[in-house]
Amino acid sequence: MSGLALDRYLPRESPIHALDARVKFLVAVAFILAVSLLPAGAFASIAIAWAAIALASGAAKLGPFRPTRNAFFALPFVLAALPLVFTRPGEELFSLPLAVFTLRVSVEGLVAFLTIASKSWVAVQAALLLAYTTPFHDLVDALRALRLPTIFVTTVSFMYRYLAVLSDEASRMLRARAARSGSRSGRSGGSLRWRAVVAGRIVGALFIRAYERSERVYQAMLARGFEGTVRPRASRALRRREWAALALAAALLASFEAAAHLWIPAV
């Protein structure tokens, strides 16, 4: 069995789960776009966006703070924005004298850094909520309905179908390597070059197995009447209520964005 959690979908009976995947996908992307466009220091607006996530998560019967709790894994990337604290010119908050030079922390730098970190955190929560409430094959159908090229949609759906199989294959090979090359914590056998070559051969062997599997899959599809194209599930037109939901979300996000730039105080 796979050690990888391959789907974040959490089945519930809720209006959010019942919403069409196309609507949910578009609203999630528009929401992330709106959060990305918020001005620096707009912490009150970011808090409102975060509250909206918590509300939606509560409405989806997942508990309001599940996305918040599970969004921390994106945080390591904030390292990329950390230098701003020291390099952005502005009012000096405090300085750290080091041996050779002094690190000056500016208010503007700190505000810029916290803005980026909190925006990113809220954006990840929105993406998480989408994944919690939408089965992946519905998402793939949504991408097809949104006119993504067929070759992408079928590649993504086949990839998802064989993800668990090939991840299992890879973890079995890694376990076999660990059993045979004396991997102990922090130390494993052989020179660095040898270890790299072994990893590369595992990748090569994995490729051959994957390719042979794809040939078997193709033969099996032929045997079942495959004629070269995947016929998608018929997609229905959006209902009037779903158009209304989309329009409402767009209006809310637009007025939120306008308010954030004009009225809601920023630091």
Add this chain to the structure above:
Amino acid sequence: MFPAPFLLHAPDGFFSVPVSVAFWVVTAAVLAISVREANRSLEERTVPTLGVLAAFIFAAQMVNFQVAGGTSGHLLGGVLAAVLLGPWAGSIVMASVIAVQALVFQDGGLVVMGANIFNMGIIGTLGGYVVYRAIASLGRGWRWQLGAAAVAAWFAVEAAAVVTAFQLALSDTSPLNVALPAMAGVHALIGLGEAAITVAALAFIASVRPDLLQSRERAIAAGGEGHAGGLRGALRSGPAWLAAGIVASALVVVVLAPFASADPDGLERVAIDHGFDAVAKANPYEILPDYTVPGLGGTASTVVSGLLGVLLVLAVVLGAARIVAARRAARLQREEASSTA
């Protein structure tokens, strides 16, 4: 759980909206070309093949080897995908991997996905493939080809890191004089792991299932001289790939030049020398962009400068595409000639 080098999987919020949108436009344009080329050259069996091999790239990113002090080497897989599947199918596979990582695992953002696909999927496959073929055309024999793949794999990771640093700087997220040396330095090492895994994987496949390699690589692996055109074919195609490679590496030199002198003054001078003053204007410490009101001036210059750099890369990629098409036409002609003879 999230095996690929995480610093290249940017989450939402780290690239500004103008940078994200500009890279979505460029990525969509390049992928449209990839789709057209892949649809033209591949048969119906590609439907399952591309999907299963995208899952392979995802699983291959789990394979690691211990380097030192708890760090480990990983594969990103762009050049491996390009050499095994061809650059066009390879870029589709890599884009699918990045899309699934973002949609299922939130590993990388949605609005910034265009930039992520550009960095890892397009530079890695199309850019890496141009470097691979340019170097491969200079020498003969299977060992030389593997060396070319090693250089290309290193280049692909390094170039992705450098472009990410520029995107961070254009987005006002990280100053260039910090982000560029940090990203370029770390990924110069990560790239060595990428090169080692790529070469070992290719060598293994060549020895076990040489028939799975593309015809040209297969012919060389079998000790032959390459495609049937022999010397004439090499003369026709070699210089073109070489030229593409020179353009690509000149680009890298221009991009990496500021890296040699780390102080901001040197940065600005190099930028102006090379006509990249539009980039410099967008730099955070040149003109502080008016953050509270989304000023059109700052935003517009960011878009323009972002596009400028990207158009350069695109020009290289398009040049490569034309060469591929010409080669294919020439090969078809040759085959026709030999079948009528």
